[in-house]
Amino acid sequence: MTHLPLDLAVIGGSGLYQFPGLENATRQSVDTPYGPASGDVVVGDFAGHRIAFLARHGESHTLPPHRVNYRANLWALHDLGARRVVGVNAVGGIRHDMGPRTVVVPDQIIDYTHGRYTSFCDVEGAEVRHIDFSEPYTASLRVALMEAAKRAGIAVIDGGCYGATQGPRLETRAEIARMKRDGCDLVGMTGMPEAALARELELDYACLALVANFAAGCGDEAEISIEEIFAHLAAATAEVPPLLAELLKR
Template identity: 85%
Template sequence: MSALDLAVIGGSGLYSFPGLENTARHTLHTPYGPASGDVVQGDFAGMRVAFLARHGEGHNLPPHRVNYRANLWALHQLGARRVIGVNAVGGIRHDMGPQAIVVPDQLIDYTHGRYTSYCDAEGAEVKHIDFSEPYTASLRQQLLAAAHTAGIAVIDGGCYGATQGPRLETRAEIARMKRDGCDLVGMTGMPEAALARELSLDYACLALVANFAAGCGDEAEISIEEIFAHLAAATAQVPRLLAALPKS
């Protein structure tokens, strides 16, 4: 089994992929510098899977310092065609509370100062990608069907608002995002999704809600300890969900 069936980019709380067997590590050099770390490739549930920890295996990279271009290029270089981005997020919508799992279908980009395109490289072809639907519809449906097969509750659809980080947002910022139509807030959804589109990769997001965003829950203050506890509970379901995905 040599073909790569799936690539997974792990977010906060997912620094290795449980159940990956017969693994090999790849340190890849890209035209855009180093990726966040080694890509670990192995067998999982009858698939050949590549895994990359977005923040590094020791969570040493804040969201605005992640080399998104190198990460996507490295996975593409290994032969990835389907990429699942696992993202820790805050919930804005009332039904997207801690430990919820969401497969969003839209996003709004509030980030700044990041390398957002491969077109930034000198001499590169300028591509005006169609980004009206930022996530690949067929891969979103595969995730939803896999969750149903695995008996895992997920929410279909929602708008992911990508903020700069690494700080959490103010109540006023979340109120603005809510007015804009955002249902979730995270720090790593962009430019990852757009870069995947530029490389013609199928890409979808599996958003794990770690906490209610500022002003959306009952908490006076968001506890980092509670965030990681909720995140661990949601993350524990990811391997079982992905195991139910069809092979590419």
């Protein structure tokens, strides 16, 4: 399949199932060698540029983190002409300054997931590639996001380590304590293998992490409320379109 290059592709996480302000939108169903993506890719115009949007969990949030077909999602966006991808991820805050409604552009990741297809090499006969993953996010795209946030007047934390867990359950206090000792600042369930697959396809990839709650044992709450999580997510998600509009202007 041959398509014109897109200016940006956005993968929406929990709370971001449609992209606000997308005009002249068309839905693209892409056949991939890895099965179906999470849903149709919606392609349209935003801030004077052509972008693609894909809801990682499906538009009705039917796919838990460990059942997302990450390979198909990245392949579909690449096949449609994407070269830059921003993954929007709902996360929990571990570091004291990464509380609810904070937006973070992480620069490192630790993978605690298991049983997921983590590479396009996981197919018989495929070429085995050993990608350099010492810096898991594309530095130039991270910088561009930070600069766009500054122009938009949106407070964003530069850097941090994302710990990717299996889900869909939230973590125990002991698990978060271990992750904190490991150097994690954030915890989420969808950061991997998405970042590594983007690298295999030679896509520029960065993460916008939206903090929905303090992780277990890191805040004052005795119990994490799902209602509060989605209220915090809605507030943080509202920052995404104006930030990406500024990104596209440059």
